[in-house]
Amino acid sequence: MEEGDVKTVSKTDNYTIKNEELSEKGEKEISWAEQHMPVVSDIKEDFESEKPLKGLNIGCCLHVTKETAVLMKTLKAGGASVALCGSNPLSTDDAVAASLVKDGIKVFAWRGLDEDEYFWCIDQIIDSEPNITMDDGGDFTARIHTSDRVPEKDIIGGTEETTTGINRIESMSKKGVLNYPVIAVNDTMTKYLFDNRYGTGQSTIEGIIRAGSTLIAGKTFVVCGYGWCGRGIAMRAEGFGAKVIVTEVDPIKALEAAMNGYRVMPIEEAAKKGDIFVSATGNKHVIGKKALENMKDGAMLANSGHFDIEIDIDYLNKIAERRTEIKPNVKEYKTKDGRKLYLLAEGRLVNLVAANGHPSDVMDMSFANQALVAKWLSERKNEEELENKLHAVPAKIDKKVAERKLGALGIEIDSLSKEQKEYLEKWEYGT
Structure with missing residues (x-):
């Protein structure tokens, strides 16, 4: 696609969207999602004070929905510079895109992209020189590995949101062509048991x-x-x-x-x-x-x-x-x-093209994982370098998301007594 061919209303070096005048409508949609995403909103408060992502560029190829917007604002609150494109030609909410631009996030996405426009948008995110990538479906990750637009050594790690992308990245890993570690957010229990099933x-x-x-x-x-x-x-x-x-x-x-x-x-x-x-x-x-x-x-x-x-x-x-x-x-x-x-x-995707995608309540857990994994990747600077392959999300993050969701729902659970812990730790006990 040539630079002058973008069929949109609003375009600058930092964004290309359908119409920035839709921002007020988008702001209302995002506010609704925030109300139903208490875990991500709680993490955002932590990020605002801690700034764990300060100095990092995070490039994202995700469905541009109101729920994704809550995640983008959370990453920005953590100190990151954030750039976003859509992971599907027909799943972008143009009002949400406009609101995110107003909030200072780079957005290259509009509903109804053709194939050339779709990959042009991904290329703009690559040009933002991300240190962390967030992908949904594997197109972003694959494009980075077939492009010389950014030195891959600058990427400390990435995440993958969906099963299709996991399959593609696993294939890249097995063939030895994956040039940075990718964390399988899709495979967390607080994602696939809830987002995939109920969402x-x-x-x-x-x-x-x-x-x-x-x-x-x-x-x-x-x-x-x-x-x-x-x-x-x-x-x-x-x-x-x-x-x-x-x-x-x-x-x-x-x-x-x-x-x-x-x-x-x-x-x-x-x-x-x-x-x-x-x-x-x-x-x-x-x-x-x-x-x-x-x-x-x-x-x-x-x-x-x-x-x-x-x-x-x-x-x-x-x-x-x-x-x-x-x-x-x-x-x-x-x-x-x-x-x-x-x-x-x-x-x-019939659920995103003909409807509004997953409910905010369930995306709360999926995107909480994304935010906490980004923080975890940023904290690994002095630890052993991760291999260039697909990695599981640390179990402590998965558990933390579940605990926070239960808390947001007002649900209390039991804890093991000292006697129960001792029983589980001793092999001598039997009938």
Whole structure:
């Protein structure tokens, strides 16, 4: 993309967004999120007094939502210089972007990016010379490793927010091409057990209902993938009264789905039965040619994985004789054999494109992890250097986030007595 080609209203060296006049609206949205993110807000207060990130540049490629804004303001409160771009072409909230710019954060993001614009925005974050990177999906990390725009030796570490990105960075690590350590925030228990399950479960259903205006009850609902996101989607679809089918390639996950009461079968067989399909795997063409050929008239297709590759949209275009945009986020494909298939949100993240993404309450824990890991990375200067591979978040951070969330919810729990601690530490005790 050439420098003069940006199709936006507001552009300077420090930001390129849709319209800075939307800042007041964005400020209200962020205020709402802050009210529902007590753990991150508490960390922000600590950061304001401690300044643990002073002198650091933090580059972020995340969904530009009101929840992300709370994290960005927290990092800035900690003394960091912060730059942000979107991790998906259609997930940016333009009002939030405008408000962040007003708060002194560099933002290169607007809703509706084409591919060239998307990577141009990432390049602007690379040019901010980050010492710490925060990624969601792995595009930022991969771009740094295929670009000579910044010396990688200046990056002390990075974080990854989602399963798709973890898979990509694990692959980079195994192949020996990862040039700085990355911390798997996605794999913390306070992230995947809650964000992936409850957040994705609720927001995906919300996106489908908003886009399709459809009744879930009584429908046959096919969930492709039974990871933590798939578990959440299946659980919420069942709660709405759907008859849930799960498709899987992992025998253990498939067995778990069956034990949880769901029908389990191959996607090509499920395609004949389903009314609504959701992919949540992080893999390519999970809903592929045979499945698309087997689907009945009126089937609705959605994706909740990070990239728009889980549904074979190219083949859907190939078998369609006519394509009609019914309304925003709903496209009808009239196939050559007379069926009508409906693609939601262009095959991108339906929960962010057609809805507002995860609720603030659950993102509170995910972004608390991000903030505390950034602090932890900044404090490691005099410790043994981390290897250039994927690392787990220290257990003490995960536990601290859980403790703070319980406190914010007003929930008290038991603690071990001296006698109980001694019992757990002695192998001699038995029956």
